[in-house]
Every structure is written in C-alpha cells, then in structure tokens.
Amino acid sequence: MSLETNRVYLGDALELIRDVADGSVDMVFMDPPYGHKNNDGDLISNREAALGRGKPGNARPIANDGAEANEVLRAILSEIKRVLVPGGGVCCCCGGGGPDPQFARWSLMLDEAIGFKMAVVWDKGPMGMGWHYRRSYEMVLVAMKDGAACKWYDDSQRIENVIRHIPKILPQKDQHPTEKPIELAQHFIRLHSQPGELVLDPFAGSGSTLVAAKRERRRFLGFEIDPRWYEMARRRIADAVEEPGLV
Numbered sequence: 001m002s003l004e005t006n007r008v009y010l011g012d013a014l015e016l017i018r019d020v021a022d023g024s025v026d027m028v029f030m031d032p033p034y035g036h037k038n039n040d041g042d043l044i045s046n047r048e049a050a051l052g053r054g055k056p057g058n059a060r061p062i063a064n065d066g067a068e069a070n071e072v073l074r075a076i077l078s079e080i081k082r083v084l085v086p087g088g089g090v091c092c093c094c095g096g097g098g099p100d101p102q103f104a105r106w107s108l109m110l111d112e113a114i115g116f117k118m119a120v121v122w123d124k125g126p127m128g129m130g131w132h133y134r135r136s137y138e139m140v141l142v143a144m145k146d147g148a149a150c151k152w153y154d155d156s157q158r159i160e161n162v163i164r165h166i167p168k169i170l171p172q173k174d175q176h177p178t179e180k181p182i183e184l185a186q187h188f189i190r191l192h193s194q195p196g197e198l199v200l201d202p203f204a205g206s207g208s209t210l211v212a213a214k215r216e217r218r219r220f221l222g223f224e225i226d227p228r229w230y231e232m233a234r235r236r237i238a239d240a241v242e243e244p245g246l247v
Contacts, residue, residue, distance in 0.1 A: 008210055008222035010230040013202035016223045017079045025083045026197035029185050029209045031093040033062050035069030076202055077113035086147030089192035090114055094139045103139050110143040118142045120161045124168035151192050176206040176229055185212035193218055207233030211240040
C-alpha cells in the first residue's frame with residue numbers, strides 16, 4: 001500500500017482507492033451520498049434555518065449527491081471487493097423508506113458486487129422529516145466478502161438487526177449536513193474488526209468513522225473529495241483520543 005494509514009486523503013475516492021493494495025483492508029464503514037441532493041437549498045436547508053442552525057441560502061451541498069450517486073457507489077464496490085480481506089465486512093449507511101427505494105437498489109448492488117448479509121435498521125429518532133410517514137430510521141446495509149468466515153467479534157449472540165439508543169445528529173451550520181454519530185461507526189467496527197486491523201471509509205466527510213476507528217485502536221484510512229470536510233476530518237482525527245482500557 002502506497003498510502004499511509006491513520007490519515008485522511010483529499011481527493012476522489014475512485015482514484016485514491018487504486019493505491020490501496022489487494023486484500024489489505026479488514027472492513028469498510030461508509031456513508032456514501034444518497035443521491036437526494038440533501039442540503040442543496042432544499043427543505044432540509046430551510047428547516048435548519050427555521051431552527052436557528054443556519055440561514056436561508058446557507059446551503060451545504062454534498063459532492064456527487066445527485067443522480068450520479070448510484071454510479072459512484074457501483075464503481076467503487078468492485079474496488080472495495082479487491083481491497084477487502086476474505087470474510088471482510090462492508091457496512092454501508094443508506095436511507096430508509098421512500099419514495100425512492102435506494103435501500104433496495106443498494107442492497108442488490110452490494111449483493112452483486114460483494115455478497116449481501118443483512119439490513120440493519122438504525123432507529124435514530126426523534127421523528128424526522130416527512131408527511132404521511134415521518135422519517136425515524138435509516139439503514140446500514142452489511143455485505144461480506146466470500147472466501148473465509150465472516151469477521152465477527154461478538155460472542156454474546158445478542159446483537160440485533162435494530163440499533164436503538166444512538167440518536168441522530170442535528171447538524172449545526174458548521175457541521176457536515178449528514179454527519180453520523182461516532183458511536184454508530186464504533187458499533188460496527190467492534191463487531192467486524194479487531195484492534196490493529198485496518199478500517200476504510202472512502203466517503204469520510206468530516207471524519208466520524210476515522211475518529212471511531214482511532215478510539216477503538218484500529219488503523220484507518222479515509223478519502224474525502226470536499227476540501228472543507230477534509231480539513232475538518234484532519235482536525236478531528238488529531239484531537240481524537242484512544243479510549244482507555246482497550247486491549
């Protein structure tokens with residue numbers, strides 16, 4: 001691998017991942033653009049302004065968050081399969097519900113490229129946007145590369161496919177508009193990797209996954225295309241502290 005670990009890199013994930021060696025990544029946790037043009041002067045932007053977390057016209061559009069999002073994900077999945085170790089897991093955040101059934105489309109794409117394992121519901125409450133059905137959950141779609149047993153590190157037999165008690169982030173005007181809680185990434189990192197192993201996030205945003213990996217004493221590698229969020233991720237990684245008591 002020509003890229004140093006424990007860093008975030010600025011650039012296009014589809015280009016940067018080509019410098020990652022075959023079979024060198026133990027797991028992937030990622031939050032790709034959903035293709036919904038979130039925070040691009042839309043209802044979310046206006047709601048933030050109404051709640052005092054921004055101003056009208058202060059949109060923060062996400063790169064590749066239009067119709068191209070599906071092709072971006074499809075293109076990178078083949079590279080992710082290449083860099084994953086056999087048995088390595090891919091945990092992919094995805095919207096739930098409709099009207100666009102992105103979760104169904106992405107589940108099939110993950111199955112075709114890597115091998116689908118489970119759809120995990122993140123009950124993120126409180127009640128969110130919507131009209132007839134208010135949005136209160138998202139999904140984390142889990143795939144697993146074949147060739148070895150699933151990398152799974154929980155012996156309790158009590159891990160459900162519904163995650164509760166990890167609330168969503170209501171982003172402030174200086175935060176990434178779709179930032180995920182660090183604890184969400186930690187949950188999956190603990191299940192699918194061990195200390196010292198390598199976690200990849202090709203859509204790093206402001207660095208939540210990378211901070212989670214550092215806290216859990218995993219090596220990490222992140223890519224981010226937007227300079228603003230790349231700089232924020234760098235700062236957050238530098239400020240993150242490994243959690244005490246971990247072996």
